[in-house]
Amino acid sequence: xxxxxxxxxxxxxxxxxxxxxxxxxxxxxxxxxxxxxxxxxxxxxxxxxxxxxxxxxxxxxxxxxxxxxxxxxxxxxxxxxxxxxxxxxxxxxxxxxxxxxxxxxxxxxxxxxxxxxxxxxxxxxxxxxxxxxxxxxxxxxxxxxxxxxxxxxxxxxxxxxxxxxxxxxxxxxxxxxxxxxxxxxxxxxxxxxxxxxxxxxxxxxxxxxxxxxxxxxxxxxxxxxxxxxxxxxxxxxxxxxxxxxxxxxxxxxxxxxxxxxxxxxxxxxxxxxxxxxxxxxxxxxxxxxxxxxxxxxxxxxxxxxxxxxxxxxxxxxxxxxxxxxxxxxxxxxxxxxxxxxxxxxxxxxxxxxxxxxxxxxxxxxxxxxxxxxxxxxxxxxxxxxxxxxxxxxxxxxxxxxxxxxxxxxxxxxxxxxxxxxxxxxxxxxxxxxxxxxxxxxxxxxxxxxxxxxxxxxxxxxxxxxxxx
Numbered sequence: 001x002x003x004x005x006x007x008x009x010x011x012x013x014x015x016x017x018x019x020x021x022x023x024x025x026x027x028x029x030x031x032x033x034x035x036x037x038x039x040x041x042x043x044x045x046x047x048x049x050x051x052x053x054x055x056x057x058x059x060x061x062x063x064x065x066x067x068x069x070x071x072x073x074x075x076x077x078x079x080x081x082x083x084x085x086x087x088x089x090x091x092x093x094x095x096x097x098x099x100x101x102x103x104x105x106x107x108x109x110x111x112x113x114x115x116x117x118x119x120x121x122x123x124x125x126x127x128x129x130x131x132x133x134x135x136x137x138x139x140x141x142x143x144x145x146x147x148x149x150x151x152x153x154x155x156x157x158x159x160x161x162x163x164x165x166x167x168x169x170x171x172x173x174x175x176x177x178x179x180x181x182x183x184x185x186x187x188x189x190x191x192x193x194x195x196x197x198x199x200x201x202x203x204x205x206x207x208x209x210x211x212x213x214x215x216x217x218x219x220x221x222x223x224x225x226x227x228x229x230x231x232x233x234x235x236x237x238x239x240x241x242x243x244x245x246x247x248x249x250x251x252x253x254x255x256x257x258x259x260x261x262x263x264x265x266x267x268x269x270x271x272x273x274x275x276x277x278x279x280x281x282x283x284x285x286x287x288x289x290x291x292x293x294x295x296x297x298x299x300x301x302x303x304x305x306x307x308x309x310x311x312x313x314x315x316x317x318x319x320x321x322x323x324x325x326x327x328x329x330x331x332x333x334x335x336x337x338x339x340x341x342x343x344x345x346x347x348x349x350x351x352x353x354x355x356x357x358x359x360x361x362x363x364x365x366x367x368x369x370x371x372x373x374x375x376x377x378x379x380x381x382x383x384x385x386x387x388x389x390x391x392x393x394x395x396x397x398x399x400x401x402x403x404x405x406x407x408x409x410x411x412x413x414x415x416x417x418x419x420x421x422x423x424x425x426x427x428x429x430x431x432x433x434x435x436x437x438x439x440x441x442x443x444x445x446x447x448x449x450x451x452x453x454x455x456x457x458x459x460x461x462x463x464x465x466x467x468x
Contacts, residue, residue: 132221179212227290339391
């Protein structure tokens with residue numbers, strides 16, 4: 001990527017803030033159109049908005065100095081990891097400087113005996129697990145994309161393994177954060193619990209860059225399981241698949257992954273990844289543990305699924321088979337897009353208590369059928385989270401949004417009515433900001449007070465998370 005300043009940026013260089021930043025960073029401050037455009041969009045459907053400049057940072061002190069300069073000139077600051085977010089998190093809605101942390105990509109320490117590590121924010125999850133490959137440890141949070149760990153922390157990411165290992169909320173022990181006044185602070189410790197003071201770590205986890213810039217993360221690690229087996233099971237009805245999930249969780253069986261695909265998504269994966277699964281509601285399972293414990297878990301889940309009309313398990317025990325299975329699941333988004341060539345994808349998600357999962361999914365399916373739209377459904381249903389993918393014709397976007405937007409509004413209203421949330425893992429960004437008041441009510445005012453206390457000038461990723 002070209003990080004140098006374009007010769008056509010003479011107008012931008014008259015900006016005193018950008019002049020100071022260029023003096024600090026040299027060629028690591030870019031104002032070229034291509035770099036700005038790349039950093040103004042994520043993987044979402046939402047409109048992009050390029051920043052005025054992109055700063056490629058390398059250490060905590062540099063981030064702090066950039067923040068101080070931007071605050072002095074009242075210039076917004078938007079953090080950027082790999083750009084894989086899904087709700088418009090990185091769009092520079094009010095202009096400003098994008099702070100790209102991808103160059104902060106060092107694994108700073110691994111404490112094998114304590115099962116933890118410290119990484120810079122630009123380290124990706126695959127990079128960390130590659131670094132750990134000979135240690136017998138791994139980091140399990142897997143949102144699908146090879147996202148940066150700073151971005152995963154900022155959006156409180158989860159993914160396919162969350163039913164067993166939790167989300168980023170449960171796996172972040174501490175942080176280094178650059179605050180809106182340019183201070184470098186550390187939150188948390190390496191201890192597994194503490195009763196000392198406010199839990200600032202949890203406040204920054206999921207803050208989406210609106211309270212400060214996360215630059216380092218202390219993470220929990222786990223031992224690589226002795227045995228890992230994956231299985232696929234199809235069902236005659238969606239209700240049977242969902243009830244199998246609910247019973248498995250309520251019985252306390254510690255499955256590592258339970259992924260639900262409706263028949264539309266199964267059809268998409270068959271075409272895209274060259275599988276031949278039955279076109280029925282389908283569950284993907286993965287079991288971790290000792291050989292005996294994996295077998296016992298599998299037998300228990302198989303007994304439940306049989307009672308709910310499930311097929312025999314199709315097993316994948318070889319590493320290559322498992323990788324192909326989960327790669328197909330991670331490619332569900334692109335497989336869905338291929339159902340309508342040339343379409344743009346609008347991915348959305350909700351999460352409900354596990355006891356209401358069947359109600360929420362069945363009502364949603366009925367709503368989709370009445371709309372006569374093609375909408376794949378897939379979910380990390382072990383923790384009550386599922387996604388829809390709206391396939392929108394970009395040539396007829398305005399008219400099609402009139403069909404899809406009410407469907408999404410009803411999905412969110414349904415989840416909230418059932419005691420759930422408007423997003424289980426995508427986050428708010430700018431895309432779901434309009435649902436915050438319905439979900440949080442009066443507590444939204446307290447969130448605004450926290451934002452005001454941490455970022456009085458509203459320069460940290462403005463226009464995200466909180467409605468004006």
